[in-house]
Amino acid sequence: MNQVFLNPIIVAIDKNSENEAYELSKELRGHIGAIKLGLEYFDTYGPEGIIKIQNLDIPIFLDLKIHDIPQTVKKTINTLSSLKPAILNVHALGGKKMMKCALEAISQSSPETNLIAVTILTSLDNDDLSMMGIDISVKNLVSNLAKLAKETGLSGVVCSSEEIQMVRESCGKNFKIIVPGIRPKGSDKDDQKRVMTPKEAIILGADHLVIGRPITDSKDPKNTVIEIVNSIK
Numbered sequence: 001m002n003q004v005f006l007n008p009i010i011v012a013i014d015k016n017s018e019n020e021a022y023e024l025s026k027e028l029r030g031h032i033g034a035i036k037l038g039l040e041y042f043d044t045y046g047p048e049g050i051i052k053i054q055n056l057d058i059p060i061f062l063d064l065k066i067h068d069i070p071q072t073v074k075k076t077i078n079t080l081s082s083l084k085p086a087i088l089n090v091h092a093l094g095g096k097k098m099m100k101c102a103l104e105a106i107s108q109s110s111p112e113t114n115l116i117a118v119t120i121l122t123s124l125d126n127d128d129l130s131m132m133g134i135d136i137s138v139k140n141l142v143s144n145l146a147k148l149a150k151e152t153g154l155s156g157v158v159c160s161s162e163e164i165q166m167v168r169e170s171c172g173k174n175f176k177i178i179v180p181g182i183r184p185k186g187s188d189k190d191d192q193k194r195v196m197t198p199k200e201a202i203i204l205g206a207d208h209l210v211i212g213r214p215i216t217d218s219k220d221p222k223n224t225v226i227e228i229v230n231s232i233k
């Protein structure tokens with residue numbers, strides 16, 4: 001990553017209230033690598049909402065999963081780049097031309113931003129792919145898409161914990177792997193089907209861990225973060 005992150009923990013703030021998101025970010029600053037804000041937050045609070053949290057001096061992962069024709073993606077990224085997020089993502093399924101356009105746009109307008117590709121959403125399985133006429137396993141498709149993202153020059157991918165090892169082997173050590181579905185030992189799985197502990201994911205080769213509810217729903221979020229950071233030392 002071009003930007004320096006304090007540690008691998010990216011906290012997913014899936015909160016509906018701007019105030020709650022702000023207060024939580026304020027509490028966690030200085031203890032986490034970045035805050036992830038997604039479409040729900042952006043749709044409601046817009047660029048101003050992002051800037052408000054960024055002004056706390058916390059790197060932002062702007063999780064908008066952009067996916068459109070190359071020119072539209074280019075224009076979208078040109079607009080978003082004024083926010084200078086630490087991480088921005090596009091869907092690898094948009095194809096090589098789209099990823100290339102996205103990369104050109106971000107390199108010109110916000111070179112510090114790391115452009116990351118979402119491979120296959122973890123909500124999709126082999127049957128879903130088959131229903132779409134895609135006759136290849138999720139695993140093989142993730143592998144192909146990660147290699148394509150790397151070839152195009154993107155900084156890394158978001159993938160499930162099950163794919164960390166495979167992506168690391170095929171894309172090498174400088175390619176960043178961001179992994180959601182992380183659960184500290186003993187915490188609730190919530191709606192995540194396949195989970196892994198922070199330590200297991202780091203050992204397999206993840207660079208960044210996206211963790212939401214175990215931290216945001218904790219009675220003491222700061223202490224939970226400290227415990228997670230200690231668990232991966």
Ligand code: C5P
Pocket residue numbers: 012013014038120121122123158180181182190192210211212213214
């Ligand atoms: O609360 P939890 O730790 O499950 O939150 C994980 C975050 O990562 C959420 O913001 C979720 O949308 C996101 N995510 C995910 N699985 C993916 C991609 C993103 O859980 N494949």
